[in-house]
Amino acid sequence: MSAPPRILPERYDPAPVESKWQAVWDAEGAFRAEPVSRDGVAAELPDRPKAYVLEMLPYPSGEIHMGHVKNYTMGDVVAHHRRRMGMAVFHPMGYDSFGLPAENAAIRTGVPPAEGTARNIARIRQQLKALGFAIDWDTEIATSDPEYYRWTQWLFLRMYERGLAERREAAVNWCPHDQTVLANEQVIDGRCERCGHAVELRQLTQWFLRITDYAQRLLDDMDELVDWPERVLTMQRNWIGRSEGARVVFAVEGGGDPIPVFTTRPDTLFGATFFILAPEHPAVVHLVEGRPEEAEVREYAAAAARASAAERGETERPKTGVFTGRHVVNPVTGDPIPVWVADYVLMDYGTGAIMAVPGHDERDFAFARAHGLPVTRVIAPEGENPAAPLDEPYTGPGRLVNSGFLNGLTVDEAKTTVAEWLCERGLGELTVGYRLRDWLISRQRYWGAPIPVVHCPVDGVVPVPDDQLPVVLPHVDDYAPKGQSPIASVAEFVNTTCPKCGGPARRETDTMDTFVDSSWYFLRYTAPHLTTAPFEREIVDYWLPVDQYIGGIEHAILHLLYARFFVKVLHDAGLLGAREPFARLFTQGMIYRDGAKMSKSKGNVVSPDEIVARLGADALRLYVLFMGPAAEDIEWSDRAVEGQRRFIDRLWRLVGGLEAGGLAARPAREALEGPALELVRAAEAAIAKVSEDIGERFSFHTAISSVQELVNLATKGVAEGVFDDDAGRAALRYASQTAVSLLFPFAPHVTSEMWEALGGGPLWREPWPEAAPEFLARETVTVVVQVNGKLRDRAEVAAGTPDADLVALARALSKVAPAIEGKQVVREVVVPDRLVNLVVK
């Protein structure tokens, strides 16, 4: 008798198997999404539930790194699972291809950014395909494609029409190295997030998007409409920085426009003993004009302007400032208080001016001490002498003192009372302040979408008409930054005619922040090649919001806030039904190696290509998810990745050793006993576990380990020869097949090969298995017996044994009886089918 032929080769060779299945998926368009808007084709909306699964699109630098592999593998697992659950799945891919690195490379090498970017995209696409991601490649987009940025410009114009895009002068962050302005969000600790150079403040006229108009809605909708990690929500809340307070107007003694301040402590108004303007405050110049203090104040303001944002932000720095020689009137006391200029007051928060209350604010106290200004107590804690002098600012609760009509009130009462008083006299009101600033989108660089407006000497700013879009980025010879975009030197681009009057006019030469591009790309996927609109309402409303968004925590503020803003604006414009872009968000942890983030400069990068070549894409996909909890930062291990390949090989040998024939049905419960029954039970348990771990918990590493347990159990049984009868063979075949099916989302190539060898059809279309309850319920259970909560013994009993019987059994156990002997059992805690706890005294 000879052994039956194996249904798979002895050894698994990933390369041919992986390219085979990738070719199959490509050829049959296995992961093509419908519906997607296409020119002239009316789409039909499926009546199945939908799942829009999206990972943050990559920036096409040279190659993808392990972080990308993890990100896209997670999305792929979710997409495969949802598809096999019978949902209509949308899982697209694109490239965030505008941006500085491509431009800087162009400066270095002379290769135009468009060329370098196209090459990088081709390379990344090939890498993504080699990993076998289930992506609808027909919907692929690149944000630097004129057919994409045409619609970025179109959306900018809709914002302009709604008054949400405006050009104005403001103190802005300027990066002297990159020679461009930056959004507030792109300045980290006073430095440019790209190049790390200290950022300067400059007074410039720039384009802003009025995201502050949406501050409250961005805050409110977080509570209602999204299921996001608490951490990210907190970060966004902090960033928006809502604070309730009041606006108080101070009259200027000796004439001049009254100056408003924002304060969160209007209750302390009686204690406002001086007044401070930010050095950039427009009133500064007027107040000191022609006065003896003018020279000194101007010098101070100029010095402040020269200081970097990082220097000015330094909390420990001594509080400097100069007196203007002028006074404003405290509205409640009627007293004149001196006006100073100090750089600890910032122009871009509140009104750029503050009432200083040294008795109850740390900074104002420090300033008062440094410059010999009076300190008045206006709040005293319960039971303390109101006359007691202040050695330090008091910021706690208490009652008002030295405060005229507010005396005796609590802090909260005083806030409303003083606000009413001010309101009646037109001197102030309760307001809400936000830390969030408007989004500065102008960039003086080349590789971005041109802002589609024209400057006409007659008509001013004139939007480019829709039918003249896109405003195409012209070719230039020199990409070096010069303080304005390189396209400003292209005469044919700049010189144009005014769309309104037809006279000569100049084009805007600033390009848009690339975060504008990525604020709406998830909408464009639904109509990637549509030439008549950025997207179609019916289709975009079918898919939006994204059901599962996956990406790095580093985008917790910038991208995620901007995208939310965009969707709200488009909703208000009637272009979109959705009010939030991403219903559910998952933020993945970073991959470290040798204790540091993988990076080229540290030389600790592991190339995905190398792992794919050596161990196969499936082993890599398994490993990046098996490493640990997907949300945590995890250390890469060169050895552990090989463990996943060993696991694949183990499963390969197991399946290869089965007989030829079709797929097995789940064996009937009654036909099984012993190891065969236990194996099918384990298979059903694995189904339940993997389904929950992928479906709800985002716990991929435990999903994989439960399949490993199943495979280990099967392998062990085979080695012991316990599945050699008919029932055993049926159980083994079913369990092996189940392991293959469950592992498919993680390792699609090798499982497809095994499934085919088992006689199955396309595994990506195979319905997701459901656990059979009759196998999950057990006839006998292990009951744990504790004495005073301490484990003493355990017992096998029939499921559903009554409490009283369990207790009797427990008390009689040989390890339990001595522990309770001679003691009084004061309580018997029973958890049916699980545990007995005897409490003794």
Next chain:
RNA sequence: GGGGACGUGGCGGAACGGCAGACGCGGAGGUCUCAAACACCUCUGGGGGAAACCCCGUGUGGGUUCGACUCCCACCGUCCCCACCA
């Protein structure tokens, strides 16, 4: 200064108030081999014991509970976010 997350074997981690350490890496021993690699098997938190077993153990100290890795409080440590924000 404000906010948040996390502390479990040699390592990554599991345990969603009920058997701590699943799964994997690493390590030790063994089978196979002329030998090695691969593969397979056994063991692998600490201490005691010939063994059956016993004791200790989830950063530290308290608390809640019949019962705490899990919940609460404080502290220590690590990491992240925000920060002269009025």
